[in-house]
Amino acid sequence: xxxxxxxxxxxxxxxxxxxxxxxxxxxxxxxxxxxxxxxxxxxxxxxxxxxxxxxxxxxxxxxxxxxxxxxxxxxxxxxxxxxxxxxxxxxxxxxxxxxxxxxxxxxxxxxxxxxxxxxxxxxxxxxxxxxxxxxxxxxxxxxxxxxxxxxxxxxxxxxxxxxxxxxxxxxxxxxxxxxxxxxxxxxxxxxxxxxxxxxxxxxxxxxxxxxxxxxxxxxxxxxxxxxxxxxxxxxxxxxxxxxxxxxxxxxxxxxxxxxxxxxxxxxxxxxxxxxxxxxxxxxxxxxxxxxxxxxxxxxxxxxxxxxxxxxxxxxxxxxxxxxxxxxxxxxxxxxxxxxx
Amino acid sequence: xxxxxxxxxxxxxxxxxxxxxxxxxxxxxxxxxxxxxxxxxxxxxxxxxxxxxxxxxxxxxxxxxxxxxxxxxxxxxxxxxxxxxxxxxxxxxxxxxxxxxxxxxxxxxxxxxxxxxxxxxxxxxxxxxxxxxxxxxxxxxxxxxxxxxxxxxxxxxxxxxxxxxxxxxxxxxxxxxxxxxxxxxxxxxxxxxxxxxxxxxxxxxxxxxxxxxxxxxxxxxxxxxxxxxxxxxxxxxxxxxxxxxxxxxxxxxxxxxxxxxxxxxxxxxxxxxxxxxxxxxxxxxxxxxxxxxxxxxxxxxxxxxxxxxxxxxxxxxxxxxxxxxxxxxxxxxxxxxxxx
Numbered sequence: 001x002x003x004x005x006x007x008x009x010x011x012x013x014x015x016x017x018x019x020x021x022x023x024x025x026x027x028x029x030x031x032x033x034x035x036x037x038x039x040x041x042x043x044x045x046x047x048x049x050x051x052x053x054x055x056x057x058x059x060x061x062x063x064x065x066x067x068x069x070x071x072x073x074x075x076x077x078x079x080x081x082x083x084x085x086x087x088x089x090x091x092x093x094x095x096x097x098x099x100x101x102x103x104x105x106x107x108x109x110x111x112x113x114x115x116x117x118x119x120x121x122x123x124x125x126x127x128x129x130x131x132x133x134x135x136x137x138x139x140x141x142x143x144x145x146x147x148x149x150x151x152x153x154x155x156x157x158x159x160x161x162x163x164x165x166x167x168x169x170x171x172x173x174x175x176x177x178x179x180x181x182x183x184x185x186x187x188x189x190x191x192x193x194x195x196x197x198x199x200x201x202x203x204x205x206x207x208x209x210x211x212x213x214x215x216x217x218x219x220x221x222x223x224x225x226x227x228x229x230x231x232x233x234x235x236x237x238x239x240x241x242x243x244x245x246x247x248x249x250x251x252x253x254x255x256x257x258x259x260x261x262x263x264x265x266x267x268x269x270x271x272x273x274x275x276x277x278x279x280x281x282x283x284x285x286x287x288x289x290x291x292x293x294x295x296x297x298x299x300x301x302x303x304x305x306x307x308x309x310x311x312x313x314x315x316x317x318x319x320x321x322x323x324x325x326x327x328x329x330x331x332x333x334x335x336x337x338x339x340x
Numbered sequence: 341x342x343x344x345x346x347x348x349x350x351x352x353x354x355x356x357x358x359x360x361x362x363x364x365x366x367x368x369x370x371x372x373x374x375x376x377x378x379x380x381x382x383x384x385x386x387x388x389x390x391x392x393x394x395x396x397x398x399x400x401x402x403x404x405x406x407x408x409x410x411x412x413x414x415x416x417x418x419x420x421x422x423x424x425x426x427x428x429x430x431x432x433x434x435x436x437x438x439x440x441x442x443x444x445x446x447x448x449x450x451x452x453x454x455x456x457x458x459x460x461x462x463x464x465x466x467x468x469x470x471x472x473x474x475x476x477x478x479x480x481x482x483x484x485x486x487x488x489x490x491x492x493x494x495x496x497x498x499x500x501x502x503x504x505x506x507x508x509x510x511x512x513x514x515x516x517x518x519x520x521x522x523x524x525x526x527x528x529x530x531x532x533x534x535x536x537x538x539x540x541x542x543x544x545x546x547x548x549x550x551x552x553x554x555x556x557x558x559x560x561x562x563x564x565x566x567x568x569x570x571x572x573x574x575x576x577x578x579x580x581x582x583x584x585x586x587x588x589x590x591x592x593x594x595x596x597x598x599x600x601x602x603x604x605x606x607x608x609x610x611x612x613x614x615x616x617x618x619x620x621x622x623x624x625x626x627x628x629x630x631x632x633x634x635x636x637x638x639x640x641x642x643x644x645x646x647x648x649x650x651x652x653x654x655x656x657x658x659x660x661x662x663x664x665x666x667x668x669x670x671x672x673x674x675x676x677x678x679x680x
Contacts, residue, residue, distance in 0.1 A: 012429075025524070026510055029425075029615075029622050047610045048523040065612035066630035085369075089352075089432040090425035093446050096436075106433050124616060162502070183366070183388040270387045272405035273389055275369075282369050290406035310391060 001037070001110065007039030007079035010095065010103070012087030016111050017281040018208055021056050025049075031069045031091050037079075042070055068096045080109040088269045091183045105185050112284040116276060117298035122209065123322060126278070126300060127330055129166070129206030130320065133213060134333045136160035137202065146194055148220050150187035153198075169210035169281050173201035175195045180314035183271060183306060194220045194232050196228070197313045197337070203281060210281040212302050213331055214318035217338045229265070229307050230315050230337055236260050236305045237335070240273055240287075243303075243327040249291025256305040257289070265307050272304040277320060300330070302305050341377070341450065347419035348377030350569045351436065352427030355619040356451050358548055362397050365389075371409045371431050374398070377419075384412055410438045425554050452624040456616060457638035463662060464548065466618070466640060467670055469506070469546030470660065473553060474673045476500035477542065482544040484680050486534055486559050490514045490527035493538075503543050509550035509621050513541035520654035523611060523646060534560045536571070537653045537677070544622060550621040552642050553671055554658030557678045569605070569647050570655050570677055576600050576645045576677070580613055582626075583643075583667040591629025596645040597629070605647050614642040617660060639663045640670070 001009065011017050011034040013025040025032060030046040042059040043049075046069075061072040075081070080103040083092050091328040096104055118126070140157045148156075154174040161168055164199060174187045174247075176196040192198055203212040216230065240256035253273040260269045272288030276280075277300055285293040287301055295301070299322070306316030317335055319329040341349065351357050351585040366553045382399040382434060383389075386409075390402040400414040408649040415421070415435075420443040423432050436444055458466070494514040501508055507680040516526045516536040524625055532538055535558060543552040556570065580596035591611040600609045608653055612628035617640055625633040635641070639662070646656030661667040 027426075049498055050610075052522045052525050064610070065626075065628045083429045083433060085428055085430035086367075087429040089423045089429050090429040090446055092422060092429040092432050092449065093444055096444055102435055106430055108430070157503075164500075182392045185392050270390075270404070286405075288405045325529055 004082070004105075004110055005080055005103070006082045006105060008035060008085065008111065009106055009110065010035055010105065011062045011084045012091065013295070014084050014086035015283075016084050016086070016107070019111075019115055019279055021058065023053065023056055024208070027088055029090070030065075031094075033091065035073060035075070035210070037075070038072070042075050043264070044069060070094065074120070075099045078102045078104065082110060083325055085109075091313065092310050106302055108284070115278060116284050117296060118278060118300050118322070119298070122278065125207045125209045126211060126236055129204050129211045130213070130330055130332075131210055132164050132203045132206060133161075133202060133211045134331065136164055137200070137203070137213070137215065137333065141217065141340055142217065144192070144198070144217055147191045150176055150179065150193055151189060153192065154187040157200065157202055166204040166206050169203035169205040169212065173199065175199050175314070177313060178311050181308040181310045181312065183308060183314065183316065192219065195222055197222055197226045197315055199314060199316055201316065208279055210279065212277055212279055212281050212318065212320060213333065214316045215302055215338060216315050216317070216333070219338060220339055221339065222337060226315065227337075229309070232260065232265065233305055233307055233315050233317055234335060237303055237319070240303045240305065240323055241319065241327055241329060243294070243295065245297055245323055245325050247295050249285050249287045249293045249295060250289055252287045252295060253291065254304070255290050260305060260307065268307045268309060269305055270308055271306065273277060274304050276301045295323050297323055297325075303327075343442070344422070344445075345420055346422045346445060346450065347656055348375060348415055349422045350427065350431075351424045352374055352431065354424055354426035355623075356426070356447070357425050358456055359451070361398065363393065363396055364548070367428055368464065369430070370405075371434075373431065375413060375415070377415070380414070382527070384409055384491055392590070401409065410434065414424060415439045418442045420445065422450060423492055424451075439619060448624070456624050457620060457636060458639070458662070460642050461620065463640070465547045465549045466551065468659070469551040470550055470553070470670055470672075472504050472506055472546060473501075473542060473544045473551045474671065475542070476544070477503055477553070477555065477673065481557065481678055481680055484532070484538070484557055485558065487531045489529050489531055490516055490519065491529060493532065494527040497540065497542055506544040506546050509543035509545040509552065513539060515539050516659055517653060518651050521648040521650045521652065523648060523654065523656065532559065535562055537562055537566045537655055539654060539656055540544070541658065549620055550617055551620065552617055552621050552658065553673065554644055554656045555673060555675075555678060556655050557680060559680055562677060562680065564653065566653055569649070571649055572600065572603050572605065573645055573655050573657055574675060577643055579658070580643045580645065581659065581661055581667055581669060583635065583663070585635070585637055585659070585663055585665050587635050589625050589627045589633045589635060590629055592627050592635065593629050593631065596643070600645060600647065608647045608649060609645055610648055611646065614644050615642045634661050637665075643667075
């Protein structure tokens with residue numbers, strides 16, 4: 001904190017609080033904060049959480065509904081305050097207007113230093129999560145049929161997670177035909193058709209950690225054009241998986257992007273090549289065209305180039321990798337189009 | 341906005357964006373904002389959302405991964421900016437450090453003016469949501485048995501939602517015996533026992549709107565002490581449901597609180613009497629000891645007093661009401677302890 005010129009870090013009930021304390025809770029309107037600074041760390045929480053938080057090893061300053069929570073905080077006015085990226089702005093605005101910080105910063109650079117390299121325990125949890133996610137996907141394949149609505153298919157995939165005792169790490173994406181040119185559309189009432197490229201982007205939350213994988217399914221054979229674009233994306237994806245320790249994020253991005261550009265689809269690859277993954281589905285490091293971040297051992301991230309042809313179709317292939325001396329694939333699913 | 345001295349309102353992919361545009365998306369690290377101000381309203385979004393957002397009737401300013409998103413915004417430096425309460429702080433910090441606002445405010449007073457009184461369509465959606473939630477609860481009752489773990493019971497309740505095609509509006513609370521003295525504990529591995537007061541706090545999300553209800557279950561007869569405390573809470577709860585149009589939040593709170601206090605449990609009622617509900621599970625108006633808010637026709641809120649005896653048990657009863665000339669109950673479930 002000193003190096004970063006930060007007097008206080010304020011963490012909300014987010015992935016950071018889970019990382020630091022093991023405690024997780026949905027974010028709501030009552031401030032539930034972990035304050036770190038000036039040699040202390042304590043919770044600020046509504047009285048309704050007092051008993052629950054008492055066993056976590058930090059002092060708990062509690063307030064009643066109707067009391068001013070911030071009057072309990074020991075924060076000097078005019079300090080430099082770093083706030084949790086995912087903390088609701090309501091709290092940041094209230095804190096800023098109460099304590100008039102000299103500087104208001106993101107806690108992300110600091111928290112990322114702690115979280116970005118995964119230890120063995122974290123890696124084994126994520127691998128087990130992937131095993132469950134992939135097993136779910138393989139069962140799901142048997143339930144993909146012509147004329148089923150995309151959202152019905154998404155629901156069937158979620159059912160497979162549910163049956164295995166896990167939750168989705170994000171609302172799964174099941175898009176087909178022209179819908180798949182929208183990389184973040186979740187699903188629609190469109191009925192999938194024979195020959196559609198169906199993009200399925202899915203992950204589970206297992207013991208607090210996330211997975212994220214994308215595969216393409218087709219009912220019967222896809223068109224020659226889909227196959228051609230798919231094989232290009234597969235080449236680009238596998239090239240980026242050859243990343244080695246010490247490369248910058250932008251260099252890894254370029255491994256995939258240069259292949260796509262060279263084949264004339266550069267303007268149709270409308271996102272970065274990947275993102276870090278851990279407790280959050282998206283976290284540091286980012287594998288994008290401007291990323292100067294050095295990718296070190298223990299960092300886990302996705303490799304997921306895509307090509308999106310508006311009005312026609314879209315394809316994307318996504319694996320998770322962990323950097324060792326070179327990137328090692330964490331997924332085990334095969335990468336060809338799954339023909340069902 | 342003028343009345344509130346606000347130049348720009350910045351909305352994230354939250355309940356406010358859903359209310360204003362019908363669009364919903366999980367919040368992630370790329371700014372996805374609706375900017376309202378100086379006679380304009382437009383989206384700022386990553387290129388990956390461009391096609392998806394194009395049909396919503398607002399201009400979309402899109403950026404590529406790696407570009408500075410904020411360079412696309414037409415915000416004058418030194419303005420007064422109101423930000424969405426649930427917008428991640430990452431974006432508020434970035435916007436504050438980019439545009440150096442004269443004032444940084446919450447958009448909540450403004451948005452609440454729009455959202456706090458529900459129209460007929462909203463009310464009928466919420467009532468249908470309640471019907472589904474209550475039907476789920478009644479089926480769930482058949483699946484409550486001795487020695488089942490609290491979290492297993494919570495899962496069974498979620499299954500009932502799932503079977504009816506809806507999602508929980510929050511992670512359900514199923515706490516038993518001494519665990520129920522923690523009002524926001526979700527569940528543990530504790531096995532429920534004969535005679536436990538089991539507090540079940542649950543709701544569903546239906547067509548974008550939330551429900552929230554609490555009932556107490558007991559396997560066989562609960563103790564005399566539980567019965568006595570329960571009948572007190574029931575009296576307090578029903579008293580607060582007699583609220584009439586024009587009362588302040590704190591007056592409604594006091595209807596329940598004064599009965600609990602008079603009976604010596606004032607210090608064991610450790611939260612407010614209720615909260616508004618709509619798209620969000622918790623929203624304006626709040627029914628708390630310090631709430632000066634006038635409760636008007638069309639406002640929907642919960643009435644949920646509770647008593648929490650540490651190391652022993654807890655009870656709470658929660659209904660949703662809508663204010664007409666007087667409060668009208670939206671729930672139809674009976675309110676006695678459900679003996680199974």
